[in-house]
Structures are given as C-alpha cells and as structure tokens.
Amino acid sequence: MCRSTASGRRLSYSLHRLVHRFIHRKALVFNRKSDRHPQGLWISTLVDEPSRATIVTRCTQVAVLRTTAERAELSVRGVGTEELEVATVASSTGQAPAARRLHAFIDEAGVRSRSKASSDHFVMTAVVVDDQDLAASAQFLAQLRTDLGRGPNDQLHWVALKRHEQRVHAAKSLGGQDWATISNVVACKRHLSTQITDGQFYLYTFRYLLERLSWFARDSRATLGYTLAHITRPQMTLGELRQYEAALRAMPTSIEWASLDPKGGQIDQPARVEMLQSADLAASAAFRAFEPDSFGNTEGRYLHELCPRLYRRGGGAITSYGMKLHPWDYNTQAAYPWVAAL
Numbered sequence: 001m002c003r004s005t006a007s008g009r010r011l012s013y014s015l016h017r018l019v020h021r022f023i024h025r026k027a028l029v030f031n032r033k034s035d036r037h038p039q040g041l042w043i044s045t046l047v048d049e050p051s052r053a054t055i056v057t058r059c060t061q062v063a064v065l066r067t068t069a070e071r072a073e074l075s076v077r078g079v080g081t082e083e084l085e086v087a088t089v090a091s092s093t094g095q096a097p098a099a100r101r102l103h104a105f106i107d108e109a110g111v112r113s114r115s116k117a118s119s120d121h122f123v124m125t126a127v128v129v130d131d132q133d134l135a136a137s138a139q140f141l142a143q144l145r146t147d148l149g150r151g152p153n154d155q156l157h158w159v160a161l162k163r164h165e166q167r168v169h170a171a172k173s174l175g176g177q178d179w180a181t182i183s184n185v186v187a188c189k190r191h192l193s194t195q196i197t198d199g200q201f202y203l204y205t206f207r208y209l210l211e212r213l214s215w216f217a218r219d220s221r222a223t224l225g226y227t228l229a230h231i232t233r234p235q236m237t238l239g240e241l242r243q244y245e246a247a248l249r250a251m252p253t254s255i256e257w258a259s260l261d262p263k264g265g266q267i268d269q270p271a272r273v274e275m276l277q278s279a280d281l282a283a284s285a286a287f288r289a290f291e292p293d294s295f296g297n298t299e300g301r302y303l304h305e306l307c308p309r310l311y312r313r314g315g316g317a318i319t320s321y322g323m324k325l326h327p328w329d330y331n332t333q334a335a336y337p338w339v340a341a342l
Helices: 005-025 131-147 164-175 198-219 238-250 275-290 301-309 330-335
Strands: 041-045 054-059 074-079 083-088 101-110 121-130 181-188 223-229 266-268 323-326
Touching: 101 131, 101 198, 101 275, 121 131, 121 198, 121 275, 131 164, 131 275, 164 275, 164 301, 181 198, 181 275, 181 301, 198 223, 198 238, 198 323, 223 275, 238 266, 275 301
Parallel strands: 101 223, 181 323, 223 266
Antiparallel strands: 041 054, 074 083, 101 121, 121 181
C-alpha cells in the first residue's frame, strides 16, 4: 500500500515515464491470459498487434511489485521503493515474441458407417489445452490413473472403465479442470439426408469441429494445432487428412484458417500422445448421452459432469459452440430438447 500521498505521486510519475518509454520501444510483453497481476498491476493492450506492445494503465493498490518472472514473456520486479523496472524478452532489434499456442486433442465415439446395424450417433470431440498448461494436463491424467487403480503407464480408455462410478469420476474429474475447453460435434445419423455419403458425412462433422476450434483460437488470439487419435474404423491416413483439409479450404466455410496451424493437423496414438486419452473420455461421455443402450436407455450424467468445460462464447447458444448437432433442424430440436439447456 502507499505509505504517503507523496510516495504515491512519485510512483505515478515513475509509471508515466515507464509507459512513455515502452510505447516508443514497443518491447513490453504481457501474457494476455492474466488480465490482472496477482499483486495489483492492471494492464491493457495497445492496438498494435505486430509488436504485441502492452502498457500499464493503472495501479489499484499502489505498490512496488517484488516478484520474479512468472512467465517467459515478461519479467516484472521491484527496484527500490519508488520505481518499477520492467525487463523485456523482445530484443532491441525488434524480434517479435512467441505467439500464444493452443492444441486440440481430438477423438471419436460411435461408428462412422450409417448402416442399420451401426450406432445412431457419431461424436467427434476436441479437448483444447493451452501449451503452457500441458504439464498440468499430464498431472491430471497421472492422478486419474491413481484414482482408478491403474498403473503409471496404463492408458485410460472409456471402454476399460466398466463400472458406472468409475465413469462418473472420470467425467467429473475432467469437468473440474480449468485448463480444458471441450467442443463436441454430434452427428444424428438417422436424421441426415440419405443422399449424403459416409465420406461426406464425416467431412461435414470434421468441418463443424474445425470451425469451432478456429473461432476459439481467434477469440483467444492464439494459433491452434490439432492431433487426431489414430482412426481404425476405417483407418484414416495423414494423406487423407490433408485431402480433407484441402477440400475444406476449397469450400465456403466459417473456418478461421489464419488461427489454425498452417502445417495442418496430425494423427497419432493415445499411447504416444496421452492427452488423446482425455479426448477419448470426453467423446465417450457425450456419446452415452445420445446413444441408447440395449435397453433403450441413455446416460446423461457423464455429459453433465463435463458441462463446466464446454465451449461457450458470450451469450451464444451452446448448440453453436460446445455442443453442435447436425443436422440442427426442427426434427433434431424436438428429439433432443435437453441439449439447448446444458
């Protein structure tokens, strides 16, 4: 706290000089994930995207910050009692700081085929994680393995969780992770036009998911990469994924390509990319809310436990972001009235 009005005036003057200096140098970088420094320093962003310049706009509890660097992008430390010294990572030659990066881990539940014997629904789900939170996500999976009595190297698969309470715990645990954002696209196959081929239906599902991932990345001012779990029903190769991406780029879509990694997506195994195991849990939890079992019953508890992590954008409908159904028309709205209330 300020010990006197005079010291407050001196600090205000120091802040003014600091702001003036860094507006011209455009070297002060602040991670936008935190709008407020823990000790009271508020920041705002200049309209200067190339340099990502940021300035101090006000200090609530007028104090000298005495802290070490909390992120690689910015170091703020206290010097004496009347001055702030800001150390920057952007070089004086104008080198731009690294952009924020997100990664989406994608898996599926249900069968792609639309034969009479196949599932009535097909779910494609992405769990989005900021790259700086990957360590926390690994700790989450390690703890969940312990909770479920699995070994440190065991993979977590929904089908291997045989008991209801295990599935509830897995869904509830994932739903409690602040670092995760989940987006689902649910294809209601019996409501789709019979003129759409299986390949087209999969392309539409993939397109809808990429649209939502790109919107989230755009709003987060980040670049998003994505990895799909290795698909064996039928197997999709990396070359086919590139064909899908190229086809989508040629179509009139709402995908914000500038917010997606230009290298395109990857395909890998949950054994090598363990966060794909979280995507498996999330996709299967959503699938069980839609797909009837052999007795005609569905289980919505798992999806409800994930609700805190579903992608929501302002006051937009959940059916436009975190829980996209297709087709979304009068018939599906009547068949699944509960979805809009999630």
